[in-house]
Amino acid sequence: MTTEENVPTPNSDDARADLDCLIVGGGPGGLTAALYLARFRRSCLVVDAGNSRAALIPRSRNYPGFPPGITGTDLLERLRQQASEYGARIEQGTVERIERHPLGFLVSWGGQRRIARRVILATGIEDTLPQMDDAQQAIAAGHLRLCAICDGYEVSGDNVAVYGEVECAIGHAAFLRTFSDRITVVGYGEHDACEQAVALARHHGIELIRDRVASLRACADGIELVTASGDIRRFDIIYPCLGARFRSEVARALGVDCDADGALEVDAHQQTRVPGLYALGDVVVGLKQISVAIGQAAQAATAVHNGLEANPWPGSR
Numbered sequence: 056m057t058t059e060e061n062v063p064t065p066n067s068d069d070a071r072a073d074l075d076c077l078i079v080g081g082g083p084g085g086l087t088a089a090l091y092l093a094r095f096r097r098s099c100l101v102v103d104a105g106n107s108r109a110a111l112i113p114r115s116r117n118y119p120g121f122p123p124g125i126t127g128t129d130l131l132e133r134l135r136q137q138a139s140e141y142g143a144r145i146e147q148g149t150v151e152r153i154e155r156h157p158l159g160f161l162v163s164w165g166g167q168r169r170i171a172r173r174v175i176l177a178t179g180i181e182d183t184l185p186q187m188d189d190a191q192q193a194i195a196a197g198h199l200r201l202c203a204i205c206d207g208y209e210v211s212g213d214n215v216a217v218y219g220e221v222e223c224a225i226g227h228a229a230f231l232r233t234f235s236d237r238i239t240v241v242g243y244g245e246h247d248a249c250e251q252a253v254a255l256a257r258h259h260g261i262e263l264i265r266d267r268v269a270s271l272r273a274c275a276d277g278i279e280l281v282t283a284s285g286d287i288r289r290f291d292i293i294y295p296c297l298g299a300r301f302r303s304e305v306a307r308a309l310g311v312d313c314d315a316d317g318a319l320e321v322d323a324h325q326q327t328r329v330p331g332l333y334a335l336g337d338v339v340v341g342l343k344q345i346s347v348a349i350g351q352a353a354q355a356a357t358a359v360h361n362g363l364e365a366n367p368w369p370g371s372r
């Protein structure tokens with residue numbers, strides 16, 4: 056293993072970065088990038104903390120190519136197997152730091168350090184889940200849902216609640232009206248723009264409860280919601296609208312641009328403004344879907360491969 060003390064320089068005789076690319080994150084995006092790079096005969100290592108959002112998917116029915124749908128864990132296992140078959144290596148670990156290095160980047164995790172000529176960040180986001188016992192079971196049962204684009208189709212006439220900050224919740228609720236006419240918003244928020252959102256709710260026939268949620272509890276075939284003022288309601292499905300944390304800290308420490316929420320900004324080849332550092336999937340600005348992450352992974356991996364041919368050391372031109 057290379058240590059900081061004996062880090063070579065690009066001009067020395069033994070100048071070698073020991074990896075063409077290190078991929079941070081082993082969700083669908085990171086694993087697809089690894090598959091492409093391994094098939095380009097590049098040395099690549101995936102370091103993964105093991106908290107893919109995809110692992111929460113009870114059954115995805117909008118991911119192309121699987122007519123009966125596929126569970127998130129099954130998809131991840133297939134992707135790991137496919138990338139590994141071509142020589143990509145996958146290690147468990149949480150990357151703590153990425154530093155620029157004359158040969159590329161010095162990446163540190165769990166007491167290990169590796170030099171890689173390129174780095175791809177595919178670290179995803181972490182949904183803010185409601186305070187609820189057994190939230191994971193409710194997600195697995197499809198009563199608690201986090202992505203209306205993914206599974207709105209399956210709502211089909213159900214009694215649905217959306218809750219959170221009122222404008223955000225009404226926006227989600229209006230989207231869900233395509234799939235059910237029994238939509239309720241439990242929302243909080245004071246400022247003026249709410250009026251427009253309230254008019255939108257009225258226009259769509261959405262019931263609006265201006266309150267906070269005090270508690271959620273799994274019940275027979277649904278979730279019982281108790282408002283702060285004590286009303287008790289039962290819903291088939293609840294979509295919390297509580298935001299998410301972008302796992303972009305290691306990139307931001309390097310000076311990568313991001314939006315107000317922490318989503319990373321990239322160019323058309325998925326490169327951040329730090330030469331040689333790429334980002335893709337949920338952690339970048341844009342639609343949070345598996346097919347998007349996978350498409351971006353194809354772009355990033357191809358750009359990494361071509362860039363290594365043209366310019367082995369990032370920033371050296």
Ligand SMILES: Cc1cc2nc3c(=O)[nH]c(=O)nc-3n(C[C@H](O)[C@H](O)[C@H](O)COP(=O)(O)OP(=O)(O)OC[C@H]3O[C@@H](n4cnc5c(N)ncnc54)[C@H](O)[C@@H]3O)c2cc1C
Nearest residue numbers: 080082084104105106107108109115150179205336337345
């Ligand atoms: C309940 C639910 C249902 C969904 N259903 C669908 C669906 O049907 N269809 C669809 O297209 N999308 C669906 N999605 C969205 C989909 O899961 C994401 O778009 C997809 O997983 C994004 O892939 P990713 O590789 O960008 O990130 P992720 O899958 O989240 O993977 C990121 C990985 O990076 C790791 N990581 C983070 N930080 C570090 C670090 N510092 N060091 C090492 N590793 C790190 C994480 O542990 C994780 O394993 C759903 C999401 C949820 C929550």
